[in-house]
Amino acid sequence: MTKTRTTWLTPQAHDRLRAELADLARAADSDEGVDQDDRATIRRRRQERVREIQELLANAVVGEDPPDDGIAEPGxxxxxxxxxxxxxxxxxxxxxxxxxxxxxxxxxxxxxxxxxxxxxxxxxxxxxxxxxxxxxxxxxxxxxxxxxxxxxxxxxxx
Known part of the structure:
Protein backbone atom coordinates (compact mmCIF):
# COMPACT_ATOMS: atom_id res chain seq x y z
CA MET A 1 0.00 0.00 0.00
CA THR A 2 1.32 3.42 -0.97
CA LYS A 3 1.19 6.17 1.63
CA THR A 4 0.00 9.53 0.34
CA ARG A 5 2.28 12.39 1.35
CA THR A 6 0.32 15.26 2.83
CA THR A 7 1.52 18.77 2.19
CA TRP A 8 1.04 21.61 4.65
CA LEU A 9 0.03 24.89 2.94
CA THR A 10 -0.95 28.33 4.15
CA PRO A 11 -4.33 29.52 2.82
CA GLN A 12 -2.44 32.14 0.78
CA ALA A 13 -0.17 29.51 -0.79
CA HIS A 14 -3.22 27.35 -1.56
CA ASP A 15 -4.92 30.30 -3.29
CA ARG A 16 -1.76 31.13 -5.29
CA LEU A 17 -1.45 27.53 -6.45
CA ARG A 18 -5.10 27.45 -7.56
CA ALA A 19 -4.59 30.72 -9.46
CA GLU A 20 -1.42 29.38 -11.09
CA LEU A 21 -3.28 26.25 -12.15
CA ALA A 22 -6.00 28.38 -13.76
CA ASP A 23 -3.34 30.51 -15.52
CA LEU A 24 -1.65 27.37 -16.86
CA ALA A 25 -4.95 26.12 -18.23
CA ARG A 26 -5.54 29.46 -20.02
CA ALA A 27 -1.93 29.51 -21.32
CA ALA A 28 -2.51 26.28 -23.25
CA ASP A 29 -4.15 28.37 -25.99
CA SER A 30 -1.38 30.97 -26.24
CA ASP A 31 1.31 29.02 -28.07
CA GLU A 32 0.64 30.74 -31.41
CA GLY A 33 3.76 31.89 -33.23
CA VAL A 34 6.06 29.45 -31.41
CA ASP A 35 7.86 26.85 -33.51
CA GLN A 36 6.72 23.26 -33.10
CA ASP A 37 9.77 21.99 -31.13
CA ASP A 38 9.56 24.90 -28.68
CA ARG A 39 5.80 24.45 -28.42
CA ALA A 40 6.28 20.77 -27.46
CA THR A 41 8.85 21.72 -24.80
CA ILE A 42 6.61 24.45 -23.41
CA ARG A 43 3.61 22.11 -23.39
CA ARG A 44 5.58 19.36 -21.60
CA ARG A 45 6.85 21.78 -18.91
CA ARG A 46 3.36 23.19 -18.46
CA GLN A 47 1.90 19.69 -18.07
CA GLU A 48 4.59 18.76 -15.53
CA ARG A 49 3.80 21.87 -13.47
CA VAL A 50 0.05 21.20 -13.73
CA ARG A 51 0.60 17.65 -12.39
CA GLU A 52 2.83 18.97 -9.59
CA ILE A 53 0.23 21.57 -8.54
CA GLN A 54 -2.64 19.07 -8.77
CA GLU A 55 -0.74 16.65 -6.52
CA LEU A 56 0.05 19.41 -4.00
CA LEU A 57 -3.59 20.54 -3.92
CA ALA A 58 -4.99 17.01 -3.76
CA ASN A 59 -2.87 16.19 -0.70
CA ALA A 60 -2.96 19.61 0.96
CA VAL A 61 -3.72 20.36 4.57
CA VAL A 62 -4.63 24.04 4.35
CA GLY A 63 -4.10 26.45 7.20
CA GLU A 64 -4.43 23.89 9.99
CA ASP A 65 -1.64 24.57 12.40
CA PRO A 66 0.18 21.59 13.83
CA PRO A 67 0.05 21.21 17.64
CA ASP A 68 1.85 23.96 19.54
CA ASP A 69 4.17 21.45 21.20
CA GLY A 70 7.51 22.87 20.05
CA ILE A 71 8.31 19.83 17.89
CA ALA A 72 9.63 20.69 14.42
CA GLU A 73 7.26 19.50 11.69
CA PRO A 74 5.64 20.90 8.53
CA GLY A 75 3.62 24.01 9.30
Missing amino acids: MVLTVRYDDTGDAETFLLGERAAEHGDLEVYSPGSPLGTALTGARPGEQRAYRVPDGSTIRVTLLESVPYGRHRTLGGTTGTR
Whole structure:
Protein backbone atom coordinates (compact mmCIF):
# COMPACT_ATOMS: atom_id res chain seq x y z
CA MET A 1 0.00 0.00 0.00
CA THR A 2 1.32 3.42 -0.97
CA LYS A 3 1.19 6.17 1.63
CA THR A 4 0.00 9.53 0.34
CA ARG A 5 2.28 12.39 1.35
CA THR A 6 0.32 15.26 2.83
CA THR A 7 1.52 18.77 2.19
CA TRP A 8 1.04 21.61 4.65
CA LEU A 9 0.03 24.89 2.94
CA THR A 10 -0.95 28.33 4.15
CA PRO A 11 -4.33 29.52 2.82
CA GLN A 12 -2.44 32.14 0.78
CA ALA A 13 -0.17 29.51 -0.79
CA HIS A 14 -3.22 27.35 -1.56
CA ASP A 15 -4.92 30.30 -3.29
CA ARG A 16 -1.76 31.13 -5.29
CA LEU A 17 -1.45 27.53 -6.45
CA ARG A 18 -5.10 27.45 -7.56
CA ALA A 19 -4.59 30.72 -9.46
CA GLU A 20 -1.42 29.38 -11.09
CA LEU A 21 -3.28 26.25 -12.15
CA ALA A 22 -6.00 28.38 -13.76
CA ASP A 23 -3.34 30.51 -15.52
CA LEU A 24 -1.65 27.37 -16.86
CA ALA A 25 -4.95 26.12 -18.23
CA ARG A 26 -5.54 29.46 -20.02
CA ALA A 27 -1.93 29.51 -21.32
CA ALA A 28 -2.51 26.28 -23.25
CA ASP A 29 -4.15 28.37 -25.99
CA SER A 30 -1.38 30.97 -26.24
CA ASP A 31 1.31 29.02 -28.07
CA GLU A 32 0.64 30.74 -31.41
CA GLY A 33 3.76 31.89 -33.23
CA VAL A 34 6.06 29.45 -31.41
CA ASP A 35 7.86 26.85 -33.51
CA GLN A 36 6.72 23.26 -33.10
CA ASP A 37 9.77 21.99 -31.13
CA ASP A 38 9.56 24.90 -28.68
CA ARG A 39 5.80 24.45 -28.42
CA ALA A 40 6.28 20.77 -27.46
CA THR A 41 8.85 21.72 -24.80
CA ILE A 42 6.61 24.45 -23.41
CA ARG A 43 3.61 22.11 -23.39
CA ARG A 44 5.58 19.36 -21.60
CA ARG A 45 6.85 21.78 -18.91
CA ARG A 46 3.36 23.19 -18.46
CA GLN A 47 1.90 19.69 -18.07
CA GLU A 48 4.59 18.76 -15.53
CA ARG A 49 3.80 21.87 -13.47
CA VAL A 50 0.05 21.20 -13.73
CA ARG A 51 0.60 17.65 -12.39
CA GLU A 52 2.83 18.97 -9.59
CA ILE A 53 0.23 21.57 -8.54
CA GLN A 54 -2.64 19.07 -8.77
CA GLU A 55 -0.74 16.65 -6.52
CA LEU A 56 0.05 19.41 -4.00
CA LEU A 57 -3.59 20.54 -3.92
CA ALA A 58 -4.99 17.01 -3.76
CA ASN A 59 -2.87 16.19 -0.70
CA ALA A 60 -2.96 19.61 0.96
CA VAL A 61 -3.72 20.36 4.57
CA VAL A 62 -4.63 24.04 4.35
CA GLY A 63 -4.10 26.45 7.20
CA GLU A 64 -4.43 23.89 9.99
CA ASP A 65 -1.64 24.57 12.40
CA PRO A 66 0.18 21.59 13.83
CA PRO A 67 0.05 21.21 17.64
CA ASP A 68 1.85 23.96 19.54
CA ASP A 69 4.17 21.45 21.20
CA GLY A 70 7.51 22.87 20.05
CA ILE A 71 8.31 19.83 17.89
CA ALA A 72 9.63 20.69 14.42
CA GLU A 73 7.26 19.50 11.69
CA PRO A 74 5.64 20.90 8.53
CA GLY A 75 3.62 24.01 9.30
CA MET A 76 5.98 25.16 12.04
CA VAL A 77 8.15 28.26 11.90
CA LEU A 78 11.58 27.26 13.11
CA THR A 79 14.38 29.40 14.46
CA VAL A 80 17.76 27.70 14.33
CA ARG A 81 21.32 28.61 15.18
CA TYR A 82 24.06 27.45 12.83
CA ASP A 83 26.51 26.26 15.45
CA ASP A 84 29.72 26.85 13.50
CA THR A 85 28.95 30.52 12.82
CA GLY A 86 26.47 31.45 15.52
CA ASP A 87 24.13 32.88 12.87
CA ALA A 88 20.41 32.41 13.40
CA GLU A 89 17.70 31.90 10.80
CA THR A 90 13.91 31.72 11.01
CA PHE A 91 11.97 29.87 8.32
CA LEU A 92 8.82 27.91 7.62
CA LEU A 93 9.10 24.15 7.35
CA GLY A 94 6.76 23.66 4.42
CA GLU A 95 6.44 23.10 0.70
CA ARG A 96 8.86 25.12 -1.41
CA ALA A 97 6.78 24.67 -4.56
CA ALA A 98 4.16 26.92 -2.97
CA GLU A 99 5.02 30.55 -2.31
CA HIS A 100 4.52 31.48 1.37
CA GLY A 101 5.08 35.23 1.23
CA ASP A 102 8.15 36.85 2.73
CA LEU A 103 9.08 33.91 4.96
CA GLU A 104 11.89 31.66 3.74
CA VAL A 105 10.71 28.08 3.24
CA TYR A 106 12.62 24.83 3.63
CA SER A 107 11.03 21.59 2.49
CA PRO A 108 10.70 18.76 5.02
CA GLY A 109 12.52 16.62 2.43
CA SER A 110 15.53 18.95 2.18
CA PRO A 111 18.68 18.01 4.10
CA LEU A 112 17.97 20.70 6.72
CA GLY A 113 14.25 19.83 6.90
CA THR A 114 14.97 16.12 7.25
CA ALA A 115 17.51 16.78 10.01
CA LEU A 116 15.17 19.03 11.99
CA THR A 117 11.87 17.14 11.65
CA GLY A 118 11.00 15.80 15.09
CA ALA A 119 13.52 18.00 16.92
CA ARG A 120 12.62 19.87 20.10
CA PRO A 121 14.01 23.26 21.14
CA GLY A 122 17.56 22.92 22.42
CA GLU A 123 18.32 19.82 20.33
CA GLN A 124 21.32 19.87 18.03
CA ARG A 125 21.05 18.17 14.65
CA ALA A 126 23.47 17.75 11.76
CA TYR A 127 23.06 17.40 8.01
CA ARG A 128 25.30 17.10 4.97
CA VAL A 129 25.45 19.66 2.20
CA PRO A 130 26.27 18.86 -1.45
CA ASP A 131 30.00 19.50 -0.99
CA GLY A 132 30.05 16.71 1.64
CA SER A 133 30.59 18.90 4.68
CA THR A 134 28.44 18.59 7.77
CA ILE A 135 26.47 21.53 9.14
CA ARG A 136 25.38 21.51 12.78
CA VAL A 137 22.29 23.42 13.85
CA THR A 138 20.47 23.86 17.13
CA LEU A 139 16.71 24.32 17.16
CA LEU A 140 15.99 27.42 19.21
CA GLU A 141 12.24 27.72 18.73
CA SER A 142 9.41 26.00 16.87
CA VAL A 143 5.97 27.63 16.71
CA PRO A 144 2.94 26.98 14.49
CA TYR A 145 2.78 29.23 11.44
CA GLY A 146 -0.50 30.83 12.59
CA ARG A 147 0.93 31.71 15.99
CA HIS A 148 4.10 33.09 14.40
CA ARG A 149 1.99 35.36 12.19
CA THR A 150 -0.15 36.61 15.09
CA LEU A 151 2.97 37.38 17.10
CA GLY A 152 4.28 39.51 14.22
CA GLY A 153 7.18 37.16 13.55
CA THR A 154 10.02 38.28 11.37
CA THR A 155 12.46 36.31 9.34
CA GLY A 156 15.98 35.80 10.53
CA THR A 157 19.18 35.90 8.52
CA ARG A 158 21.75 33.31 7.91
